[in-house]
Structures are given as C-alpha cells and as structure tokens.
Amino acid sequence: MSGSDRSRPVPAGRSIEHDAGVSEIIGAVLLIALVVAGGVMVGVAIFSQPIPNQVPKVQIVIGADENGTVTLVHNGGEALNPGQYRVYLNQTPWSQSFINNTSPAETTAWTVGNSLTLRGSDANLTENVTVEYMGSSGNVTITSVRSAKNDGTEGAGFGFFSALYEHLFGTGTSEGIVPLPVRQVTHYEPVGAYAWPANMSPQVNFTPAEGVAYIYEVSSNSDYATIENLPGDKIHFTDVNTINDALVNYGTVILVDGTYDCEGPIRCIQSNRILMAHNPGRALVPMHSGGYSDGYIKVSAPNVIIDGLNLYGTGGVMIVASSVSIRNVNVTSRELGYTPADPNEPPSNKAPINGMFFVWADGQNIDNVEFYNCTARECNTHGWNMNQNWNGQPYAISNTRFVNCRASYCGYGEAGDTWAGNSGNTVTADHASRSEWITGFDLHEWQDLIDCHVYNCFADNNWESGFHFEPGARYGDNGEDIGPRTRSENVTLDNCTSVNNGRSTYGSAFFLSGYYLSRNTTLTNCTSIGNENAGFYVHGGTNSQFINCKDTGSKKAGFFVIKGSSDITIENCTSRNNPKFALWAAFTENLQVTKFHQVNANTDGYQGTQSILGWYKDDSRYGLPVTDSNIEIISNTNTLPIINKDGSGNTYELIYDPTIS
Numbered sequence: 001m002s003g004s005d006r007s008r009p010v011p012a013g014r015s016i017e018h019d020a021g022v023s024e025i026i027g028a029v030l031l032i033a034l035v036v037a038g039g040v041m042v043g044v045a046i047f048s049q050p051i052p053n054q055v056p057k058v059q060i061v062i063g064a065d066e067n068g069t070v071t072l073v074h075n076g077g078e079a080l081n082p083g084q085y086r087v088y089l090n091q092t093p094w095s096q097s098f099i100n101n102t103s104p105a106e107t108t109a110w111t112v113g114n115s116l117t118l119r120g121s122d123a124n125l126t127e128n129v130t131v132e133y134m135g136s137s138g139n140v141t142i143t144s145v146r147s148a149k150n151d152g153t154e155g156a157g158f159g160f161f162s163a164l165y166e167h168l169f170g171t172g173t174s175e176g177i178v179p180l181p182v183r184q185v186t187h188y189e190p191v192g193a194y195a196w197p198a199n200m201s202p203q204v205n206f207t208p209a210e211g212v213a214y215i216y217e218v219s220s221n222s223d224y225a226t227i228e229n230l231p232g233d234k235i236h237f238t239d240v241n242t243i244n245d246a247l248v249n250y251g252t253v254i255l256v257d258g259t260y261d262c263e264g265p266i267r268c269i270q271s272n273r274i275l276m277a278h279n280p281g282r283a284l285v286p287m288h289s290g291g292y293s294d295g296y297i298k299v300s301a302p303n304v305i306i307d308g309l310n311l312y313g314t315g316g317v318m319i320v321a322s323s324v325s326i327r328n329v330n331v332t333s334r335e336l337g338y339t340p341a342d343p344n345e346p347p348s349n350k351a352p353i354n355g356m357f358f359v360w361a362d363g364q365n366i367d368n369v370e371f372y373n374c375t376a377r378e379c380n381t382h383g384w385n386m387n388q389n390w391n392g393q394p395y396a397i398s399n400t401r402f403v404n405c406r407a408s409y410c411g412y413g414e415a416g417d418t419w420a421g422n423s424g425n426t427v428t429a430d431h432a433s434r435s436e437w438i439t440g441f442d443l444h445e446w447q448d449l450i451d452c453h454v455y456n457c458f459a460d461n462n463w464e465s466g467f468h469f470e471p472g473a474r475y476g477d478n479g480e481d482i483g484p485r486t487r488s489e490n491v492t493l494d495n496c497t498s499v500n501n502g503r504s505t506y507g508s509a510f511f512l513s514g515y516y517l518s519r520n521t522t523l524t525n526c527t528s529i530g531n532e533n534a535g536f537y538v539h540g541g542t543n544s545q546f547i548n549c550k551d552t553g554s555k556k557a558g559f560f561v562i563k564g565s566s567d568i569t570i571e572n573c574t575s576r577n578n579p580k581f582a583l584w585a586a587f588t589e590n591l592q593v594t595k596f597h598q599v600n601a602n603t604d605g606y607q608g609t610q611s612i613l614g615w616y617k618d619d620s621r622y623g624l625p626v627t628d629s630n631i632e633i634i635s636n637t638n639t640l641p642i643i644n645k646d647g648s649g650n651t652y653e654l655i656y657d658p659t660i661s
Contacts, residue, residue, distance in 0.1 A: 056080065060143045062129050072116045072131065079109040080133070085142070087116065088130040117481070190545055190569070191522040194453040194492040200403060202372050204325035206303045209251030209272040215242060217258030223278060224256055240264045247273055255283035255309070259336065262287045262315070268299040268306075277308030280328045286336045287315030294352030299324050312336040313349045316356040316381075322367040330375045331356040340378075343461070344419040344503070346412040346431040347380050354434060355385025356410075361395035361447045362388070370401040376410060376440075380433040383407030383440045383462070388447035390474065394484065396448035402441070403455045409503075411438025411463020417505050436506040437464055440498075444469040444518075448487035456495045465511040466498030466531070471518040471540035488519040495525045502532025502555075513537040514554065523549050534560035534584075535575070538568055545569040553577045557584040563622050566590050576600055583611035583633070587622050591629035597660050598635040610635065613646060626650060636660050 058077035072087065074080070086093055110116070130144040197203070212232030216224050219236070228234070232254075235246060240262035246253045247267065252274045262285060268275065275297075277283035287295035295314040297306065300321050307327040311317075316331050333347035333356075334340075354360075356376040359369055376383030384407060388395045412419065414436045415429040427433075440459035443452055449469070459466030469491065474483035493515070502512030514528030518541040528535030528551040535551030538544055538561040550573065551558035558575025561568050565588045574597040575582035582598040585591055601610035611633060616623035625647025638656040646652070 056084075056133055056142075058133075058142055060131050062131075062143065072129070074110050074112050074114055077112070079111045081109050084134060085110070086132045086134060086139075088132065089128070114484070190543070191490055191492060191520055193522070193524055194455075194494065196453070196455060196494070200455070202325050202327060202370055203401070204303070204305065204323050204368060204370055206272055206323070208274050209270070211250035212252045212254065213246040213250040214254050214256055214278070215246060215260075216256045217260060221257055223258075223282070227254075227256055227278060240266060243275070247275060252276070254278050255285075257282040259284045259286065262295060264289070264295055266297040268297065268304045269301055271301045271303045273301070273303070274305045274307070275309070276305070277328075280308030281310055281330070283308060284310050284312070284336055285315055286312040288313050288349070289352060296353055311356075314352050316351060316353050316358060318353050318358045318360060319366070319369055320360050320362050320364075322365075322369070324369045325372070326357065326370070326374055327372045328374065329357075330377070331379065332377050333379045333381075342419075343378055343409045344412075345425070346419060346427045347378055348431060349380070350430060350432065351379060351381035351434060353381070354387065355382040355442065357384045358382075359384075359386040359397055359400070360389065361397050363391065363393075363395070365396045365398065367397075368399045369397070371403070371405050372401075373404045375406045375408070377406070377408040379407075379410045380412050380431065380438070381410070381435075382438055382442045383410045383459075385442045385445070386447060386449070386452075387442075387445040390446050390483065392483065394448050394474075394486070396450050396487070397452075398448075398450035400443075400452045401455070402443075402453070402457050404457065405441075406458040406460075407440030407462060407466070408459070409461045410440050411503070413463065413505055419505075433463065436504065436509075437511075438462065439465045439468040439511070439516075440501065441466065442468045444472075444486070444488060444491075446470075446474055446486065449491065450487060450489045452491045454493040454496055457493075458497045458499075459501060459514075460497075460499040461503055462501045463504045464502065464509065465513045465516040465537075466501040466528075467493065467496065467515045467517070468511065469517040469521065488521070491517075491521040493521070493523045493526055496523070497527045497529070498531060498535075499529045500531065504532075511537070513560070514551070517541060517544060519543060521545075522547065525549070528552070528554055528558075530554060532556075534558070536560065538565050539563050541565045541568060543567045545571065546573050547571050548573065550574040551576065551578070553579075555579060557581040559583050559585075561585040561588050561591060562616060563587050568592070570594070570596055573597070574599060578602065581610070581612050583613075583631075585613050585626050585629075586616040587624040587626075589627045589629065591626055591631070593629075593631045593633070596631070596633045598633050599660055601635065601637055610637070613650075634660060 056078040058074065058080060061073045128144065131142045133140045133142050213235050214227045214232050215235050215237050217237050235242060237260055243253065244267050248270055251272055254276055256278045260283065289295045296316045296318055298318045302321045302323040305325045305327065306317060306329060309329050311329065311331040313333065313335060317326055317329065333349045333351060335348055356379045357371060357374065359366060386397050412431065412433045413427050415427055415432040417427045419425060419427060440462035441457065443449065469488065472486040472488060474481060474486065476482045498514030501514055504512060512531065512533035514531040514535045515523060515526065516537045516539065518539060520543050522545040524547045526549045531554040533555060534557045535554035536546055536549060536559045540563050542565065546569065557580060558578050559570055559573065562585065567590050568588065570593045572595045576599040579602055582601055583593065583596065598610055613626040614623065627647040628649035631650065631652045634655045634657050636658050638654065
C-alpha cells in the first residue's frame, strides 16, 4: 500500500511509479449496524426483504456507511435490466449517477452481488430509499426502507451515521469500515486441489525465433571455450544495449559465465524470445537506474522465457504480457559481492518496481505466467507482487503458477525506522522500502485473480506477511470505493511453508502473518511457524479451505477467521504451542472445523481460553458471533474452556486426548 495517512484506507497501484502494496484495512461487509451511544443506534440502515412473490423475484439490501454512502446490493433473485427499475431517494427519482459494479449502469443488467452507490450531500440527507420495478402491467415496489433508531422510530437520515461516527470513534483508528459489496452469499463448491503435472515442469513452451547469440564478458573466460565452436554468433558485452539489441535480432540470447553491469533496463519487446544463462546462477547481472529508465528487466511481449540469471541492485523482472516463464532466477536488492553480517541491515538500493518479480496488468488481461525455482532475498520491496494499473476498468491475471520459489527478508520499513540488532542505525530514505507493507508473496491486490496456484514455496522473515491475498476492495484516497470488489477464483497453495514473518517495526503494522487470504482459496499441507500475528488469517473470506495445515507458535493465533467470513473449512489441521489462541474466530458464519488438533495450549490461558469465538479486540463493529458453525477440537488439555462468546446454530465438541502431539 502507498500513501502516508494510515488512518484511512489508502489504495495502491495508481502512482506514476506503479507503487502498489498491501492495504491493512478491509471491512468485510458493507452493512454493519452496531454502534450504540446513550441508547441511540447510530443511523446506519440495514434492511432486506424476502424475495417477493410477484415478478421480478429479487432481493435488494440497502444500507449506508459512516461516510454517508448509500448502497443498494442485489442480494438474490432475477437480474434487473436497464430501464426495468427506478430508484427513489426521498420520493425523488434518481438514477443517473449510480455506479454499477458491472458499469455502465445504463447498458448492463443489475445482477446478484453487484451494487448501486450514491455518495455526497444527497446521500447524507436521504431518509427513504425505494426501488420500483416498471413492468408492463404497472409499477411494483420491490423494497422501500427508512433509516431508523434502535427503538424502531424513524431516524434522522442516513447522514446521521456520518455525523456521529467521528464523535464516537474519533479519527486515526487503524481499522475502519470500508464500503464493500455484501459478503458473497452463494455457497460455492470447494476449490479443491490443483492438478499439477506429474513432472512439475514449466508449461510455457514455444519455438523461439531464429538465431542464437552468445554474449560474453571476456573471451578468456573458461566458459567461452565451451561455446566457441557452437553454432551461433558470439557478441562481446559492452553495456545493457548489447543485450537489448540481441533480444531484437535473435530468438535465443545466452549469457556465458561472467558479470554484466547494466545501467538501465533490459527490454524483452519481441515475442518468442529466450534470455538465459549458459550455466544457471553464473551469469551475474548487477542492475541500476541509468539514462534510459529504471534498471530492471521488463517483459512486454508474449512467449518469453528468462532462465538462470542472478540479478542485483535494482534488478528485478516486470511482466506486462502473457505466456511468460521465469526459471531459476535469483534477485536481491544487495550489491553484488556484499553480504551483511545482519540480514536486517537495509539494502543500499531502492527497488524501482513494486515487486522484485512484478506482474502488472497495465490496460490488459494477463494470462499464463509462471515462476519456477526463483528466489527473492533481502529486497526492499515485495518478493512477488501481482497487481493492475487502475484506470476504471478491472483486469484479470489468470493461470499463474509458482513452484519451488522463496521470498526471504523482503521489506525494511520506512525512513526513520530502526532495524533489529542495531538500534542506532536508521533506515534512510534512499534505503527505505517502497512501502511499510512489504510481504514475501503479494499475489492479489487490485487485479482480478483467477486460477493462481502455488506449490512448495517458502516465505521467511518478511516485513509483513509471508503469503498475502487482499480481501478485494478498490477504494480511493478518501476511503470511498471506486470500483467493484475484485474477483478471486480458484486459488490453491500446496506444501508451502511460512516462517517468522512479521519483522515490521511500523506502529500500525497489521498483517504480520504466515498466510493472509480471503476468497475461494484452498491451502493443503501448508506449514506456519513462529509468525508474529497469526499463522493462517482469513479476513472477509468465503469458500476457503485449510486441509492438513499446521501452525506452531505463531504469536496471536494459529488460525484466525474474522470480519464477515463465511463458508470456511478447517479440516485435520493442527495448532501447536500458541501463546494466545489456537483458533480465533468472530463475525463468521458456516465455519466448519473438524479434527482440529489443539496441542499444548497456553495453560495460563489468554482471557481464560484456548480457542475463542465471537470476540475481537473489544471492538463491537467486528466482535460479532460465530453462527451456524460446527467446531470439533481434539486437545491434549481439558482444563480450559473453548468458547468466549458463542452465537446461534452452532455445535461445539471438545475431545480430550492426552496422547496427541
């Protein structure tokens, strides 16, 4: 996340330097009615009606947030086509300025999950909202609601919430209610396991363009003798343009063993190109910003393979095209040849892109990108980042694969931070991270994410989270939504490990977890160890599964499910040696926990429990109960209670088994 005012949600991905990062504040549900002051309910309206018998059968949910934003969400039933419905505010027809999440409103049907939104002074003064269906046999009121006090009497308008919110809560809070569409209510089929190929080999393959060029630093290099008689042109390296020119004129460009100092970018602008090391790991490429533009590799054409390079300094890989394969590439913000005594020492280079491996949907969808055996270590930006350039149009990054990759010590905070082990050494502006929210694998920001699969990857000692997927808000600097919630579909992580993440010294640090995720995601056989906050953290999520996953010793909770989550499954998982909670859930429905092994829960207890449901930091906005859920816990201690605040429709079972470990 970019921006300096962390008291309000601030978006990523729109700055001139493509700054994009992690947002710590994602309210999971738009419509929340919960603030009580002096016996008066703050005027946020949440009303819905059963699907009516007349045509059309449709359910509309209407509400407002603390900003005076009135939102109507299609919550079930038939689609409403343009011209079939009219919205009245205080009995006045109003439709022209609505934002439809499948924009434009005038030409697109209003379907389930999409919303219409009104902001500004008109919204603040609104006391009554009516939706009318204009049928051939006459107009029918679908729903009509008024703002109300908690005693059921009519309120002072939706703006009443906005007027009292600041008085009650003040400003500067690190968590807020962010306008989002209501929680997805459709119960999807579980994502399930991804069908990895048996040999786990890269899948981007093509016939390269004609021509082979071997680029060498010095002809006396022993590796040069091995290629001297091979077919292909031999080109002496002088500067970065040697590589760029070869990538235009040859289909395959091979760097023999050596060091290739590049002041400026390497550009892959032609399709069907391969840039590779003759011997993986022995083509060393220090990169720095030069007279051309920032110093990194930019892939802007489809069908490109980059293989076997070691990148240093500002070097990284930015991808803005489809069908790209990155293999055996190692990147670091360190200078070539420098290894600090303490890895917490900030690197001397500031990354020009938002991830050392950066997939950027800039005005187009991107498909079929993969990373095999790649490493990002000691970087002052995300190890991996996938995002889009927001221009009012959602774009998707789909069909991505990450195999045997590692993100280690990514993120070094903001200027003025001190780094652990040497409190007298501050992070200067030149050496600071691009953001205070740096993670190891930040795979879902503003783009739609479809078919993303991660296998046997490792994240350790990153500034915030190890593996990170945002809950999906698109909002502006003022905290208001500026686009539809992102799509998250068919995301899997298998056999991954996340260790000791959450090094951040930032005062409002929020995530600090092994895995932070939201929707339509399955984790299988994943491990978390010693993360600063939670091992596995679900925020505003739905239809996500944890199967055979294990956390050991994460500081706040092994498994954390909060803020409007639903349809979460935790099956045959283990939480071990947690100093606070093994399982922590609140504001969640249909949480299915089976064969949950709770090992060595803190015998002193934390607020007297081993696992906790319904409590959230004494914050009434989010400390709502768990409902319609089934919890089965197998514990090697039976001296502590399980439930703090239980809700309705739940079943709980504690099975005492002193033999589990």
